[in-house]
Amino acid sequence: MNEQRAISRRRLLTSAGATGAAGLALGTPTGALAHAAATDDDGPALTALGSTAVPFHGTHQPGITTPMQAHGHLAAFDLAPGAGRREAAALMRRWSTLAAELMAGGTPETDTGVARDAGPASLTVTFGFGHHFFEATGLTDARPEALDPLPLFSADELDPERSDGDLWIQVGADDGLVAFHALRTLQRAGAETAVVRWHMKGFNRSPGATSRPMTTRNLMGQVDGTNNPKPSDDDFDQRVWVPSDGDPAWLAGGSYVVFRRIRMLLDAWETESLDEQERVIGRRKGNGAPLTGGDETTAVDLDAVDADGGAVIAADAHVRVTAPETNGGAAMLRRPFSYHDGFRADGAPDAGLLFLCWQADPRRAFVPVQRKLDRGDALSEYIRHEASALFAVPGGAAEGGYVGQALLEA
């Protein structure tokens, strides 16, 4: 399921200031893509960070099972007044063409040049449709019930101006200029049809900055993502993708993404002792292992009791409340970015998680889990849900096609 391929590894990393260390050729350079022509043998090496390209075309859209990138943009758009189904179709065709070209490291016509010289840097572009998109395009009959607005949760403090939207773009890349360039190119190309509703920026670890596999840390310092479904799991497809014989048919190979902007109350969190932090989560902060022992990947033993007969994992520990075993098997693929937008008037960081989770049906994944969290998660004292959105994310486009074609040309 790993959709990445290293397309140009002509030269291996040589550290700035290190002597010599001539380039070692690993892998097979294809040389076919435009960005390869921009490399400069006299300059520093283009490493896998820059040279890795993710394919745009395929069964599923990119940016869902793609390894998390260092930079992310989330942008929601509303259709401009007067734009309907025809304009939306033209927009999705134009956006798909551009996304494919940018992800391959190419330079679209009338390009601004910002990404020139850089490799594709694992760029992905992912498109989604919100609830109101179907009214604006006269396609309400095709709208799945699973896209109905999420229920309000008691702890929600949502800002409608930073929530929802007709259209959604997720951009991820391991280079900040490549990511900016992709978003700006798409926004500019769609400006007559799609008006920016909200935009947020996030980040994750840079490749090569850590030797920790797969999981990352969030801004609370916790290992995050340990229990994520893995593409190699037997039930991964069933959990994440709308089946090819599913409903609606136009969404086959697609998914639903729930977005939540979750601010972390770091002043409060960082004041707690390590013991208390670990009790709240149910895992060791250092290595992410459950409080019931083992290492990060060891299953949590929810039944374990201590010498006094008390539960080792507290009743309200985050790991217990979110465990599939306690949620009728509900699980979703979490693929978040951290965010940090400066400091609030009280000095606390405006920082937290751009939580994104992917599932075949939010009514059997995010919603029941969040309902349970809303009732009794020890972590809720330290976080605030400030924005929310739900989008239907169509399957991937075939060569020559575009994302959403099965809906817009049905």
Next chain:
Amino acid sequence: MNEQRAISRRRLLTSAGATGAAGLALGTPTGALAHAAATDDDGPALTALGSTAVPFHGTHQPGITTPMQAHGHLAAFDLAPGAGRREAAALMRRWSTLAAELMAGGTPETDTGVARDAGPASLTVTFGFGHHFFEATGLTDARPEALDPLPLFSADELDPERSDGDLWIQVGADDGLVAFHALRTLQRAGAETAVVRWHMKGFNRSPGATSRPMTTRNLMGQVDGTNNPKPSDDDFDQRVWVPSDGDPAWLAGGSYVVFRRIRMLLDAWETESLDEQERVIGRRKGNGAPLTGGDETTAVDLDAVDADGGAVIAADAHVRVTAPETNGGAAMLRRPFSYHDGFRADGAPDAGLLFLCWQADPRRAFVPVQRKLDRGDALSEYIRHEASALFAVPGGAAEGGYVGQALLEA
């Protein structure tokens, strides 16, 4: 002058998904620093991106001649009411100790864990003092005239709330979590003495994303930094550093940094033809070469005329107006970050350059050049200066000492 050293290169980059490619040991692992212990031989490789450490102690502060990092934070602070010289000295000692520890990849006591598992990722922390710092600390006698407020320029549209400040921290790192963690750790440790006045975030290319040497591109797509003074230049020290026998003595080995938040009017810029963009700058967009020929590093021929006898480099071309030859030799070390803070109500990106330039005396560098730009720079039509600040940046701390000690303990 390259202060970077690779401190742990036990294992070379292996691409995720590539088969095998066992670790090649290059260089000499020191193993002495705390972060090395956190590496995990079963995980992906920690590359030079993550393992490179920049020393905190030395003649000059880090983050000035250090190669530009992928992530940057600029934060200005005002001293809290009641805080004076003694509190400022304690703050600078605490901040210096923390900065040295973080830059070495260590984990300070009471650490939040956000950077755990990551290498130092070329983290740098740089401290500066603003004009009002000297009043707040009763040290106005020690304030250099070069720190007097910058003149207002006719095109300035400055926001005072995002300008100036008593204290300034620049954080740079090639990993976003490492950068966040450093800034948050410092802010938290200083919260009783220093109140955040403004904060901005920026980015540059990730190492390995491009093979272009030294220079980067800005969000207009232009090659930026070509004519920067280089540490190997004969007059570099004279241009950038306050001399050891200079005035004031406490600033020996230090520098002055001018900060300008420069928004780019990308909707207007991107509408211009390539020819017009190149005329405005005086360089080719593709490779950064002067319009008078050669490649990026070829000197601009300001006297060149075309077949009609007109100047090849227009009278108001940016490269002419900023050329040291036309500014009495004034030159400064530019070391900016790009920024992108979403989109404005009119749909234009709120994006541009966090311009930072370093010089021994702003009255002989930034000020005369900016005066000239203000009078007739073709680029000025496409940019807006929205915030401004000037800080005196002391020399580096010796082991056991702290930044600003010669001022605060004089």
